[in-house]
Amino acid sequence: MRIHDTDLLERGERVFGAEFAAMSVRVREVTAITMRLNGLPFEFESGKRDLLGRILGRPLPRSATVYPPFHTDHGLNLEVGERVFINQGCTFLDYAGIRLGDGVMVGPKVTFITMGHPVDPEERRHFLTGAPINVAENVWIGAGATILPGVSVGRDAVIAAGMVVADDVPAASLVAGPKGTVRRTW
Numbered sequence: 001m002r003i004h005d006t007d008l009l010e011r012g013e014r015v016f017g018a019e020f021a022a023m024s025v026r027v028r029e030v031t032a033i034t035m036r037l038n039g040l041p042f043e044f045e046s047g048k049r050d051l052l053g054r055i056l057g058r059p060l061p062r063s064a065t066v067y068p069p070f071h072t073d074h075g076l077n078l079e080v081g082e083r084v085f086i087n088q089g090c091t092f093l094d095y096a097g098i099r100l101g102d103g104v105m106v107g108p109k110v111t112f113i114t115m116g117h118p119v120d121p122e123e124r125r126h127f128l129t130g131a132p133i134n135v136a137e138n139v140w141i142g143a144g145a146t147i148l149p150g151v152s153v154g155r156d157a158v159i160a161a162g163m164v165v166a167d168d169v170p171a172a173s174l175v176a177g178p179k180g181t182v183r184r185t186w
Contacts, residue, residue: 020128023074023095030055030075038069056080077114081137096130096149104135107143107161114149136171 037051048068052060055075060066064084071091072078078094080086081102089109092098096114100106115130117123131150135141139153142161153159154171163175173185 026076027073030072033075034069034071040068042068077132087143097132099132099134101135101137101139101155103138105140107141107145109144110141111146113146116149 033051033055037048037055040047040051048066049060052066052070055072056078057076060080061082061084063082064080064086066080066086067088069089070086071089073093074095075092076094077097078092079097079099081100081104083103084100084106085104086100086106087108087110090106091111093111093113093115098112098114112133114133115128117125117128129149133147133149134152135147136153136155136157138156139159140157141147141153141159142163144162145159146164147153147159148164148166151165151168153165153169154173156172157169158174159165159169160174160176165175169175170182170185173182175181176183
């Protein structure tokens with residue numbers, strides 16, 4: 001995962017000052033590219049792959065599929081494995097890093113958030129905190145789910161539609177229900 005060149009943003013690390021200013025510049029650059037990507041005709045595959053490569057800083061794996069509209073705030077810290085499928089309307093706030101392992105399927109309108117503001121109102125406007133998200137191989141994330149900073153999702157897990165996932169998800173488990181809790185494992 002390429003985060004801040006060589007540094008890893010660990011759980012709860014603070015981002016402010018010059019680093020925040022640099023992040024803001026990248027957000028503006030990537031927003032312009034994603035606007036172009038999202039305006040391309042659906043069948044213009046080579047154009048989509050070219051713009052996704054510019055967003056990610058490297059080519060999208062040939063076996064990966066991304067359906068626009070696609071949104072990200074940084075792009076360079078989003079790692080997409082082989083045979084990953086990302087449906088329409090997904091958002092990747094990847095400044096702290098997001099890894100999607102091989103074979104991951106992401107439903108429409110899923111949101112990955114790696115950064116947030118402190119709860120304390122005095123600190124909210126002074127810095128951000130964040131942690132990477134790691135999604136292991138063969139995970140299926142249902143439509144409209146939200147994955148929060150620092151979450152790891154184990155291999156073969158399923159996250160039901162609409163879930164807000166704030167805690168790690170064990171391998172081969174289903175996350176469902178009003179509280180987004182692990183209901184069963186296999």
